[in-house]
Amino acid sequence: MHAITIPEPGGPDALVWAEVPDPVPAEGEVLVEVAATAVNRADLLQRQGFYDPPPGASPYPGLECSGRVAALGPGVSGWSVGDEVCALLAGGGYAGKVAVPAGQLLPVPKGVGLVEAAALPEVVCTVWSNVFMIAHLRPGETLLVHGGSSGIGTMAIQLAKAVGAKVAVTAGSEDKLAKCRELGADLGINYREQDFTAEVRKAFGGADVILDIMGAKYLGRNVEALAVNGRLAVIGLQGGVKGELDLGRMLAKRAAITATSLRGRPLEEKAAIVAAVREHVWPLVESGAVRPVVDRTLPVREAPEAHRLVEASTHVGKVLLTL
Template sequence: MRWSEVPDVKPGPGEVLLRVAATAVNRADLLQRQGHYPPPPGASDVLGLECSGVIAELGEGVHDWEVGDEVCALLAGGGYAEYVAVPHSQLLPVPTGVDLRVAACLPEVACTVWSNLVMTAGMHRGQTVLIHGGASGIGTHAIQVARAMNVRVAVTAGSAEKLTVCKELGAECLINYREQDFVAEIAAFTSDFARQGADIILDIMGAKYLDRNIDALGKDGNLVIIGLQGGVKAELNLGKILTKRARIAATSLRGRPVTGPGSKDEIIKEVVAHVWPMISSGLVRPIVHDEVPIAEAASAHQMLDSGAVTGKILLSVA
């Protein structure tokens, strides 16, 4: 990976040109670097699924933003750069009280968490949610959003240090997956509740956890798969799903359409309406593990690859 000159970017119709202040590292970036996650058709082959910065130029037909506005953005690619062109509907205002650079770590986690836990699984007050990878960027954000909605939170993580962070953010059931069986722990945690088992499971493992996730679900529970770190193929016991009246959804964010049903535009509007007030009020805060100059992006990838990261890694550009 290297920082080098590329041709200038120009905004197309309906797009704006951002002068990037910072971007953030996501696991999808690691997969793309390894050749396992190519960008969708028409997207930049430069890494980077989110950024923050200042609007430098408006494309044709853009009237709801102005040059000089400070924003953050959800991208299909191109964030590891000084400038990026992005559809205007994928811009978000920087939440009140959040530094412009730090805002770069919010769009991907906020849109992923809200679209999956709330828009897909219907998370609401009084439920129990199990979040695998509780100390990740997605996990640390999901814990806070769930607690802000008065949802009980259980998490898995691989160390006592990471579980301590999850507890500080509001998680109540702390499961070290290296030492404990999360199915048994969820059963014990919910044993005194009217609905036993998890109402929702947010899963990053895929095949490896499929059967055990179904065991950990309560009646009418929702399993939402957003990652495949544990493989892509597994045997599915349909009898368990029928007995529990369970639902399984697998979703991704990057390849969604810009506008229309199930689009990024729909998700972003929901996030600005519901999550941004949580951030502005202090109920939810960005969790930044480290900030690295963009020219040293390779070291940031090594850091995330190591498994020692809690929250997000920022790459400062300007």
Template structure:
């Protein structure tokens, strides 16, 4: 798909400062999300102001809405961990990006808004051949999958990767990226429809977790897990000798018993990570590695963004409900 032109929000001379953003009125269900006028952001030294074309919905946004995942200090209070759009203004000491460039960006928060200030080192160009709105769904999944599965776990050609939640944004991207690197991919899904979509993306084996046990289809060299406590013991059971379990989510709880004896016997690794809370320098390193290693695959078409649907940002509540129902495949994108 080629890029499409978008109605960028250009400030008229003499206009009143202010923009719209999704505000969390109070912790609660999706109806607490409100589209309100809020103060404009201004880029600090080393930052870039982006006019937002789209953001994307992540589980972290849902957790923040419920009051369980507050943004880091100094981060805008609005949800949103990634955006795409156009560079509107450069802060002091910024080199590289230019006003007018089409970009996407990894954020610590604040993406559900018409404008956002971003550290310049967390910007990525919109990949050639990718629609600028669809690009909003790339930064978080690309940085999460690349940093965990490849930078930390070191997945290599010929190894087997287990991806939990293959129909999610993370899952659909991980399947494609692992296959592009010559790995064998197994994924868990909750329906035959999602299984079919995952196979289309390259999954070698799909396991319906409602009917089957993923442990029986192992062992796995690397496991990418969004569930957490509920799957910990079985994940360890399923690891191959020298296996690496990368825990990136807590949908199945936070506390579980870990069998250290099994880890020792398998010489295995359990590594839990969070992207949002990492220092800017670490995020910059990940973004640079993603641009070098992942962006060429997107531009060649070997990997592509998977977008379930686009929803207008003022109706973010509907997008959150959709994510919580779990019927989507890929990313849900909010358009400005």
């Protein structure tokens, strides 16, 4: 098969389309012939040499895909060759085929195209696990989403609204904020011109849950933006890894902070998240209450250009690559 490889870390042109050995599904794995994959910021970090795949994972980038089942490994049941699926991956989406643990496989939701389905697994699993399984966002509460126009952000807006929460978002332009409002955001904050802490406190008295991609840069302001009993879920470190935490403010607010990643989790934890997504989120997708947001689709050979687009942050939603 062919795959996007990274012979040497570097800029977008470090991504090289090359012939590589076909994967073979091991015990409990399914071989998927890939139709499409999506570009995530983790792929950019891997390309730069900062985020190696977990031990045993595919060396090629790509944390999600859609496609058709090509073969079943030993011990797999419940799936058949030819099934249309999408999958959460530890790597290998930028390739013709990928071996996937069966617990990380999902059927393509009714009403969603096979290519479009590649936009779902990583963002849905990330949002559902952090905002709902860990932070327990409830109807009537307020969610603040940083990077509201991103793939994660556009999904978080829709899922929060679907369960009856209020949503505030930050983004860097009025065009992006307008698109967030179209998806249901109640409050849009231009982080280049406004203080998100003040705006959220003025509008809602604080955020019950904050989904944060910035890390250290926003830590202090996030704590200030939390309501009493608020929960801060950190899923990205674009603003640095080390920050100063005011424990006094945390105590006064009875607040909690969690920080998680998805890629390196044990298989059983990923399978539990995927099962919860299939139970709780797939009905919302199939009803049309939640939909994947795709900015554009490019051929996989244009992966360097797709990485440039994501690095420039001009997109809204997901950038997909087709095979």
